[in-house]
């Protein structure tokens with residue numbers, strides 16, 4: 117009996133260049149599914165970001181994980197296997213948001229966290245009784261999270277691995293997949309299990325999967341204190357609030373934090389209000405960045421352009437603001453309405469979506485006119501324009517010269533900016 121796991125390429129990337137196989141990171145999702153499979157089942161794994169799928173290898177069941185940006189490609193892969201009579205099961209965040217859609221392309225859809233559905237499906241499959249749908253009942257409590265990374269043996273990934281700290285977020289931003297899927301339920305993993313995981317991780321650089329790495333402050337302080345002796349370099353995302361607390365930022369630095377990501381989204385209070393992201397206070401950013409510079413922690417910022425209420429003037433202001441700051445990287449992203457989120461539902465209700473299933477399309481979403489805006493207020497291409505502007509050599513060097521970080525961090529930031537300039541599509 118053999119199962120095949122698939123991590124599809126993003127649907128709209130038509131082929132990467134020479135560095136295709138150099139900049140992918142191990143997908144924890146596959147390590148998780150692998151850990152839930154009984155030992156007597158043979159397994160193979162194709163990560164389409166770094167290799168082509170060999171549709172000819174013999175297999176009994178194909179298991180595909182999809183998010184909204186990989187769903188369409190995932191469906192095409194499923195069709196290819198099913199054409200040859202192979203059964204396909206699909207799970208993941210997008211399958212959880214749109215199970216009926218995923219069902220059109222598969223023999224089985226698993227909704228919710230794998231810990232709560234996968235073993236049952238495998239059992240049923242082995243007994244020739246696989247159902248069309250499996251629904252997780254509630255949320256996994258993150259006790260004894262096990263990842264079996266042995267499935268990645270022989271594949272070339274960056275020496276950077278992820279460790280799960282939490283699932284879910286207490287906030288409820290209108291555009292956010294996590295808010296929709298986890299419904300403000302936050303599960304925290306026991307600290308001793310995280311530490312044990314990090315001890316065995318085998319790489320120096322790690323990403324903490326943690327929606328808000330400064331919430332539940334006492335828990336995080338305890339975690340970071342326990343990480344100090346491990347001497348790892350870590351990255352996580354958090355709200356700006358945590359970075360205002362100098363003592364906390366110092367502790368993060370001592371425990372090895374080298375970079376934090378903040379979803380700033382917009383400079384406009386109106387847009388932040390529409391997003392239900394009222395906890396972002398733009399005036400806090402100055403102090404937060406200062407605290408990070410002082411502790412040699414670099415900061416990355418994400419923006420969303422083209423949300424309801426946004427203006428081209430605001431997009432320009434956002435670019436100018438970020439281009440002037442000492443940041444590791446600013447990511448300029450077009451607003452893609454994720455299905456079933458309040459933001460999506462609102463656009464749909466007001467008949468503002470040009471294509472309700474924009475993710476099922478051969479056209480690159482960056483070039484699609486997804487939302488009906490007035491002709492003089494069209495955001496298609498605006499984020500790309502500012503990203504390109506941000507990565508112009510004159511701007512990269514301007515920021516490098518102004519930077520007050522330690523020289524090693526300044527050079528790291530310079531390298532990363534130049535790398536992004538030339539390989540903007542290499543990650544993912």
Ligand code: B12
Nearest residue numbers: 143144145148181183184185207208209226229230293544
């Ligand atoms: C780590 C991470 C990355 C990393 C690594 C991705 C990778 N190669 O694995 C990097 C930085 C490369 C990355 C890139 C991107 N990411 Co990302 N990423 C995450 C993050 C923080 C954690 C994902 C993770 O591994 N979790 C741990 C694993 C164990 O959980 P999981 O994948 O959710 O799977 C669980 C369930 O969903 C379910 N499940 C999943 N698959 C399956 C399959 C089956 C069969 C079953 C039964 C269950 C199941 O069970 C699992 C265990 O409970 C999430 C946010 C989050 N907290 O989820 C965003 C997130 C997944 N990313 C997101 C996005 C948008 C992207 C990018 C498109 C960004 C970009 N513009 O390029 C790219 C796309 C990359 C790609 N090819 O998929 C969005 C997806 C939104 C959506 N609706 O699709 C998320 C949710 C962030 C967000 N808040 O919106 N990402």
Ligand code: SF4
Nearest residue numbers: 285287288289292295
């Ligand atoms: S704070 Fe971040 S993770 Fe939490 S709901 Fe808002 S966008 Fe999603």
